[in-house]
Amino acid sequence: MKVIICGAGRVGYGIAERLAQEGNDVSVIDTQASLISAITETLDVSGHVGHGAHPEVLAKAGADQADMIIAVTLFDEVNMVACQVAHSLFGVPTKIARIRSQSYLAPEYSDLFSRENLPIDVTISPEVEVGKMVLRRISYPGATDVVRFSEDRVVMLAIECMEDCPVVNTQLRQLSELFPDLNATVTGIYRDGHLSVPSSQDELLTGDLAYVVCDRDHTRRTLSLFGHEEQEAARIVIAGGGNIGYFVAKAIEDHQPRTRIKIIENDRERAVLVADKLRNAVVLHGSALDQKILMQADIENADLVVALTNNDQINILGSVMAKKLGCKQNLVLINDPSYQEFTKSLGIDAHINPRAVTISGILQHVRKGRIRAVYAVQHGSAEVIEAEALETSPLVGKPLRETDLPDGVRIGAIYRDKTFIRPDGNTRVKAKDRVVLFAKAEAVRHVEQLFRVSIQFF
Template sequence: EIGSLTELFPDLNTVIVGLKRNDDIITPKFNDKILENDLAYLICPSDFAARVLSILGYQNEQARRIVLVGGGSIGKEVGKLIESKIDNISLRIIEKDENIADDLSDKFDKSFVILGSGMDKDILNEAEISNADILISLTNSDETNFISAAFAKSDGCDRVIALLNNKDFQGLIRSVDIGDFLDPKAITVSSILRHVRRGHIRNIYTLSDGSAEVIEGEVSSSSELVGPTIEELHLANGLRIGGILRDKNIIMPRGDTKIKEGDYVTIFSIPEKIHEVEQLFRVSASYY
């Protein structure tokens, strides 16, 4: 049961805000159970992320041997970030465009650039994918990203991440347990919705398949969130408060937690309840 996590690890500082079971999204209650193959959505302070993942059975070793497929605009930025943030790395970049590959060779000091396609098994072998901790495929081709990820997984690469637009590929990469995917449309939609949503909404993240959103907003004095405890709010099914930021301090919500004016509150919501979240962050005319 979800409640047993709190009892076993009282200082874990995490909230399970949603479960995806088959095609259904569940906003779990205290006595709900997590089943095998459920996809769990959790909110926790970044300092606790490693411990949370460890408890859930994920190893948290830093990837050192990295293969990056695609040196375009996205790949280049990711490569720069990897070089600047991770020490003692072995980064191999695969790029099929000769001009781009030459440019990458000039700009990346710690990396080895390989000219070729991520769909070419010989090229992937040259990049030593069988010994890689992670392969990240970020080309503008779903086919290349999917196939390079599948090759890497079959050759023993510990982890793979593929940039995928096509929902069929997204479903397939999970169903056959190849690895994880990034959905560029979800990232774009999130950035647009940040400006479209009403109220004091500051950030939005749309889950990859559009089945839910995580919304952060600033609470005004006129908000219904101010005053009652979270338990007394009686939020609708499909909504779950995941975190509160107050004066630079993170508060993990419990039933007796009260929200104050000026708090930044993170709410997990299914699409049908987005309007209710907007109302919670709505500013009444009397506020001004």
């Protein structure tokens, strides 16, 4: 597949890295020569210095042969025009744009990105996607990562196995025998820096991070089984009243009115604006690094501090300080991957990588076959994938134990007629089933083949 990526920043680099590893023909465009030099030196991609919306630059990048353009520059308008030019002049079939400004995405302007107006097939809003991720983390205390699939009925939880975890040193098949009515399957294990797909004979050890696919109605019980009994936060302090902070606070006000929210915002004008828009939240003007401001926010009695400023250092230091002052838990937004490696040693309970969230949203539309959702874990070492089974799929009809699944793949759930099915060796996949599975990066292309439309389908 020929793909053009406009923007060689962190997100553009991440997408280019994934697509190049999978053997795609990738061209990257950016106005900064240093970024193009860096990406072409480290990845098997072609680079072009120039403006991503200019026709001659797109032409040099091979737009006339491109299957897809992914516009992820820092500027919404450049992304939109790049897609328009790619459509009008070069007939590029699939156009994806990152759009940050919420005014473009307002429901009353939903026709803006239609084929007749601005022909963009997919818009990705990082702030909204990250905001939703923050809300999911708040809803499932004890999980270090949370993603929903299949009309929100299937949930993937990343759960750390603590010393008092009841399920350690027990074979996974025994867990199924001990808890036959628990709709949950361990699909991946991250241990000592290595990610693996377990078999039924494998065991969980203390310190493991288990990727568990479960029924939405069984999430609390699953977390409890892994030794996590944390209660949902009733008092939350949000550091940062920007787009993400406001989105999170507004959603909590609308859906969890009993939760007390306090926001710390360093910009006075923004603090006033946010205070006017929210009904019940208390907004404090000041820095999340100011101990007096934290005390004014009653941080010693808070259940959770969520650090969502656009500065990693403030997020990290502010959340560490908040815990020192008595806050029970913290959740931190971290952009720089180099900081993410030592969060645990600093006392950070959970963190969110905005780049990973955005890349996962884009990969969903890059994947071939009937792929409905994708979420990358452990810096792209594996993906949790939701795919629709077609009549021609080799998965359909036979018991799973007789199916030749690719190495590095484990099926976590089947969603059929609004019902969760925990798979075992006797389970048969039917056409139109949604299959949620865990696949290591090297197995993803085999998964795509399993769910591609065969010529027999027509």
